Amino acid sequence: xxxxxxxxxxxxxxxxxxxxxxxxxxxxxxxxxxxxxxxxxxxxxxxxxxxxxxxxxxxxxxxxxxxxxxxxxxxxxxxxxxxxxxxxxxxxxxxxxxxxxxxxxxxxxxxxxxxxxxxxxxxxxxxxxxxxxxxxxxxxxxxxxxxxxxxxxxxxxxxxxxxxxxxxxxxxxxxxxxxxxxxxxxxxxxx
Amino acid sequence: xxxxxxxxxxxxxxxxxxxxxxxxxxxxxxxxxxxxxxxxxxxxxxxxxxxxxxxxxxxxxxxxxxxxxxxxxxxxxxxxxxxxxxxxxxxxxxxxxxxxxxxxxxxxxxxxxxxxxxxxxxxxxxxxxxxxxxxxxxxxxxxxxxxxxxxxxxxxxxxxxxxxxxxxxxxxxxxxxxxxxxxxxxxxxxx
DNA sequence: CAGTTATAGTTGCTCAAGCAGTCGTTGGGC
DNA sequence: GCCCAACGACTGCTTGAGCAACTATAACTG
Numbered sequence: 001x002x003x004x005x006x007x008x009x010x011x012x013x014x015x016x017x018x019x020x021x022x023x024x025x026x027x028x029x030x031x032x033x034x035x036x037x038x039x040x041x042x043x044x045x046x047x048x049x050x051x052x053x054x055x056x057x058x059x060x061x062x063x064x065x066x067x068x069x070x071x072x073x074x075x076x077x078x079x080x081x082x083x084x085x086x087x088x089x090x091x092x093x094x095x096x097x098x099x100x101x102x103x104x105x106x107x108x109x110x111x112x113x114x115x116x117x118x119x120x121x122x123x124x125x126x127x128x129x130x131x132x133x134x135x136x137x138x139x140x141x142x143x144x145x146x147x148x149x150x151x152x153x154x155x156x157x158x159x160x161x162x163x164x165x166x167x168x169x170x171x172x173x174x175x176x177x178x179x180x181x182x183x184x185x186x187x188x189x190x191x
Numbered sequence: 192x193x194x195x196x197x198x199x200x201x202x203x204x205x206x207x208x209x210x211x212x213x214x215x216x217x218x219x220x221x222x223x224x225x226x227x228x229x230x231x232x233x234x235x236x237x238x239x240x241x242x243x244x245x246x247x248x249x250x251x252x253x254x255x256x257x258x259x260x261x262x263x264x265x266x267x268x269x270x271x272x273x274x275x276x277x278x279x280x281x282x283x284x285x286x287x288x289x290x291x292x293x294x295x296x297x298x299x300x301x302x303x304x305x306x307x308x309x310x311x312x313x314x315x316x317x318x319x320x321x322x323x324x325x326x327x328x329x330x331x332x333x334x335x336x337x338x339x340x341x342x343x344x345x346x347x348x349x350x351x352x353x354x355x356x357x358x359x360x361x362x363x364x365x366x367x368x369x370x371x372x373x374x375x376x377x378x379x380x381x382x
Numbered sequence: 383c384a385g386t387t388a389t390a391g392t393t394g395c396t397c398a399a400g401c402a403g404t405c406g407t408t409g410g411g412c
Numbered sequence: 413g414c415c416c417a418a419c420g421a422c423t424g425c426t427t428g429a430g431c432a433a434c435t436a437t438a439a440c441t442g
Contacts, residue, residue, distance in 0.1 A: 024259035028329040034349040039230040041356030068215035113390040138219040141356040157345030158225040165232030165332040304420040
């Protein structure tokens with residue numbers, strides 16, 4: 001019963017050793033396990049550092065996405081598309097961050113349905129306080145763990161997986177300049 | 192204001208182009224962006240497939256961890272350690288899955304504080320129905336996206352990052368055989 | 383221009399997860 | 413053997429996020 005060696009699993013490509021005795025030793029399972037655990041580990045590290053500055057991961061992502069956008073602002077919908085939040089989720093995060101003085105809402109002049117979330121001066125300051133440590137964390141736990149070649153290979157592989165799997169969430173404010181689009185590599189682009 | 196070119200960020204190693212005009216173009220940000228988006232993309236794909244079989248991601252992880260363990264069972268605490276759930280979280284997931292007939296609780300004979308979560312026959316069947324498609328998804332959106340060399344490089348990099356960053360959650364039932372431990376690569380091991 | 387449809391944002395409801403506190407059990411120190 | 417600290421599981425409470433319903437505005441169609 002414990003020897004779970006079941007079911008005819010279709011194997012399209014055979015890049016791995018065939019002699020598998022247990023489904024859970026399947027290298028594909030191992031592969032996702034690695035990716036997910038790396039993600040979980042980094043998330044935990046980052047969250048700890050962000051928490052020191054009174055930010056949750058989503059709040060940090062929100063304020064970062066806003067701060068990198070022209071005018072430090074984004075329409076609520078675009079913010080939702082860039083983050084992996086629903087629009088109602090964005091409403092609530094912005095509620096909290098507005099209450100904490102990090103953001104403000106600003107009416108959109110052209111479209112009275114829309115409103116912008118804008119980073120306040122206090123928000124920018126908070127981000128300034130948080131970012132250096134965050135970058136250090138990235139270097140300490142991620143990029144610094146590998147020599148340049150290995151890192152490049154890793155990032156290349158990730159990019160391909162991302163491009164393939166990342167659900168189409170092409171977002172962004174309407175008036176981004178072309179070079180800004182080109183720069184926004186890790187944003188939710190590339191269909 | 193939009194040109195967020197701030198703060199003296201310490202750069203330990205310079206594996207990337209120095210000429211950065213905007214903090215958010217920082218290759219370290221891009222790197223985590225890639226990893227996180229790849230994870231998010233894969234998660235979304237997997238969740239969709241799992242949902243077809245009436246399983247959430249955590250439920251799938253729980254039942255998988257149990258099914259790969261000797262006797263298809265694990266003590267609640269060990270299950271919590273292997274998944275990224277708190278013990279109360281595990282209590283509730285097992286509650287739900289027990290209600291759905293996928294798991295049962297079994298009293299631990301040696302220690303009356305502990306109880307095992309055990310996969311039922313229905314649970315094993317559900318897993319059998321779910322796994323092939325899941326493996327196909329992995330191949331389609333992850334491992335199949337790269338040629339063997341690139342995949343190996345990706346996994347190698349991920350392994351190092353995982354080993355560095357993954358928070359120490361050494362778990363597992365007490366009586367795992369050594370070869371089983373060796374096989375459990377993607378489990379939460381390695382100090 | 384009127385009527386319909388689509389879009390932007392918010393709100394009520396539900397649910398999943400963590401924290402802290404509780405209860406029963408175990409094991410170590412004396 | 414008794415006491416107390418540690419442990420395992422569970423429960424109440426809070427929080428955060430999504431879905432669906434709703435309102436207001438915009439755009440489209442004839």
